[in-house]
Amino acid sequence: MPLDLEPLWLSLKLAAAATLVLLALGSPLAWWLAHTRSRIKAAVEAITALPLVLPPTVLGFYLLLLFSPRSAFGGWWVQVTDTTLAFSFAGLLVASVLYSLPFMVQPLQLAFEAVGRAPLEAAATLRASGLDAFFSVAAPMALRGYLSAIVLTFAHTIGEFGVVLMVGGNIPGQTKVISIAIYEHVETLRYASAHVLAAGLMLFSFVVLLFVYTMNRRYPMQVG
Amino acid sequence: MGMLSLDLQLNFPGFELRAQHEGVIDGITALFGPSGSGKSTLLRCIAGLEPAVTGRLGFDNDVWLGSPNERCVPAHERGVGFVFQDARLFPHLSVQGNLRYADRRSSHVTTRPIVFDDVVQALDLAGLLGRRPVSLSGGERQRVAIGRALLTRPRLLLMDEPMSALDAARKAEILPYLERLPARFGVPALYVTHDIDEVARLATRIMLLSQGRIIAAGPIQEILERADLQHVTGRFEAGVLLTTRVLRHDAAYHLTYLDLHGQCIVVPQASAEVGSDMRVRIRSRDVALALRRPEGSSIRNVLAGRLVEIASDPATPYAETLVDIGGARLRARVTRHAVAELGLVEGAPVFALVKSIALG
Numbered sequence: 001m002p003l004d005l006e007p008l009w010l011s012l013k014l015a016a017a018a019t020l021v022l023l024a025l026g027s028p029l030a031w032w033l034a035h036t037r038s039r040i041k042a043a044v045e046a047i048t049a050l051p052l053v054l055p056p057t058v059l060g061f062y063l064l065l066l067f068s069p070r071s072a073f074g075g076w077w078v079q080v081t082d083t084t085l086a087f088s089f090a091g092l093l094v095a096s097v098l099y100s101l102p103f104m105v106q107p108l109q110l111a112f113e114a115v116g117r118a119p120l121e122a123a124a125t126l127r128a129s130g131l132d133a134f135f136s137v138a139a140p141m142a143l144r145g146y147l148s149a150i151v152l153t154f155a156h157t158i159g160e161f162g163v164v165l166m167v168g169g170n171i172p173g174q175t176k177v178i179s180i181a182i183y184e185h186v187e188t189l190r191y192a193s194a195h196v197l198a199a200g201l202m203l204f205s206f207v208v209l210l211f212v213y214t215m216n217r218r219y220p221m222q223v224g
Numbered sequence: 225m226g227m228l229s230l231d232l233q234l235n236f237p238g239f240e241l242r243a244q245h246e247g248v249i250d251g252i253t254a255l256f257g258p259s260g261s262g263k264s265t266l267l268r269c270i271a272g273l274e275p276a277v278t279g280r281l282g283f284d285n286d287v288w289l290g291s292p293n294e295r296c297v298p299a300h301e302r303g304v305g306f307v308f309q310d311a312r313l314f315p316h317l318s319v320q321g322n323l324r325y326a327d328r329r330s331s332h333v334t335t336r337p338i339v340f341d342d343v344v345q346a347l348d349l350a351g352l353l354g355r356r357p358v359s360l361s362g363g364e365r366q367r368v369a370i371g372r373a374l375l376t377r378p379r380l381l382l383m384d385e386p387m388s389a390l391d392a393a394r395k396a397e398i399l400p401y402l403e404r405l406p407a408r409f410g411v412p413a414l415y416v417t418h419d420i421d422e423v424a425r426l427a428t429r430i431m432l433l434s435q436g437r438i439i440a441a442g443p444i445q446e447i448l449e450r451a452d453l454q455h456v457t458g459r460f461e462a463g464v465l466l467t468t469r470v471l472r473h474d475a476a477y478h479l480t481y482l483d484l485h486g487q488c489i490v491v492p493q494a495s496a497e498v499g500s501d502m503r504v505r506i507r508s509r510d511v512a513l514a515l516r517r518p519e520g521s522s523i524r525n526v527l528a529g530r531l532v533e534i535a536s537d538p539a540t541p542y543a544e545t546l547v548d549i550g551g552a553r554l555r556a557r558v559t560r561h562a563v564a565e566l567g568l569v570e571g572a573p574v575f576a577l578v579k580s581i582a583l584g
Contacts, residue, residue, distance in 0.1 A: 125306035
């Protein structure tokens with residue numbers, strides 16, 4: 001029985017990359033949502049939550065159109081990088097970031113709202129600039145929120161299937177992530193290989209979650 | 225010491241702040257007034273925590289709000305320390321971490337030579353350094369908060385009812401620390417409170433607020449004695465502040481003897497050193513008058529003086545009197561009936577019987 005672990009490795013790489021990108025993009029978005037009094041807040045919240053309710057095929061369909069070399073964005077991407085986004089790891093990453101956005105933003109927004117303005121005012125009177133106060137006060141106080149957001153985003157990206165199938169296809173080493181590989185094994189009736197990957201994924205997810213909950217219990221953060 | 229100049233407007237639903245003031249801030253200045261009068265809001269405006277405020281605000285030669293260019297200096301660049309009512313220590317840092325947070329960010333400030341170890345010693349924080357804020361009592365938390373604010377090496381210290389959440393015992397624990405701060409670190413302070421006893425104990429100057437406006441400002445003695453302000457300072461609180469000198473302590477009876485213009489008064493034992501000045505507050509309702517020195521009385525403080533003023537109020541049973549004690553003035557609140565029966569007239573020699581003296 002040939003044991004091909006490449007899809008597992010690819011899934012981990014994709015999930016890690018998507019989580020990192022979302023940390024950078026999701027933090028300011030969640031911060032803005034937690035503190036703004038703007039009238040467009042509700043609209044932005046709704047857009048952020050869209051991937052939760054839409055079938056993955058809807059997002060995948062529009063992303064395919066966007067990635068096409070004939071679209072403005074897809075054409076520009078081909079000019080700059082000389083590759084297409086569709087059926088590539090980069091395209092998969094863009095799709096994952098959009099698809100997992102609410103899993104990063106919502107826990108962070110809740111955590112920032114729980115921290116509130118009071119500690120930030122205190123930081124300002126202690127000569128900390130806004131950015132300084134974010135990294136030295138808000139982020140550490142929202143540590144639990146960050147932990148949940150990272151775990152949820154990572155796990156959700158590992159588990160995605162529909163969007164990946166539509167945008168990435170099934171190219172070994174490029175876009176053939178673990179969920180696609182399991183599907184392919186089942187389709188071709190290679191149940192033994194499917195078992196190895198499926199059980200491996202279950203074990204891995206369990207270990208990650210166990211680690212998170214243990215950490216959470218041993219080092220409870222005081223917030224508020 | 226610093227020059228504060230402000231003309232600020234701020235509107236909330238159901239409340240408007242229209243505060244104007246120009247004057248020197250030195251020692252502790254109390255911002256006093258009933259709740260809802262805008263004391264805390266004014267303090268937050270000065271700190272830069274109310275973004276909607278308009279007008280102008282300056283401290284010494286710096287403009288924090290207003291012309292030129294309608295600029296508003298952000299809170300973290302104003303160099304003011306702020307002690308919040310609820311302390312607001314950072315829960316993810318130890319006491320030491322909280323203090324260092326301020327210390328690190330103000331290490332470039334050379335105009336205020338405030339040293340970490342001095343602050344720790346002055347506020348008695350050495351035993352708390354390794355603790356987490358959640359494990360501290362309310363009084364300890366405020367001491368750390370005051371220390372943290374001092375370590376921002378501020379030009380101006382703003383304190384927003386730092387003791388209002390504490391019970392009487394915790395207050396008594398913090399007061400001595402607060403009292404010593406301005407002299408020890410040379411930082412002028414604005415102190416918001418609605419407790420007249422705190423004002424009398426701590427402040428040298430007072431700003432009186434009512435309905436979003438500063439209605440009076442000046443030396444505390446002067447403001448507290450003004451009859452036209454008693455609707456804000458409180459009628460019952462009418463009295464006088466007197467400066468005395470510590471003569472000696474009596475450890476056996478826990479008493480301290482004070483000199484008041486040549487006459488001796490005795491108070492519960494105080495911590496001040498012999499020879500130093502001490503301020504006491506005597507409320508007019510705590511003073512009775514007698515024609516002769518009473519004998520066989522439990523009242524310890526009997527002062528010989530002369531009646532200089534009798535102000536009877538026909539609408540009440542009372543008369544407010546002013547007694548001269550070798551230069552110092554005492555107020556006594558007696559009934560008009562007593563004035564008539566004792567035949568008290570202005571210029572008559574009397575003895576003032578003082579039932580209670582607050583250290584202030």
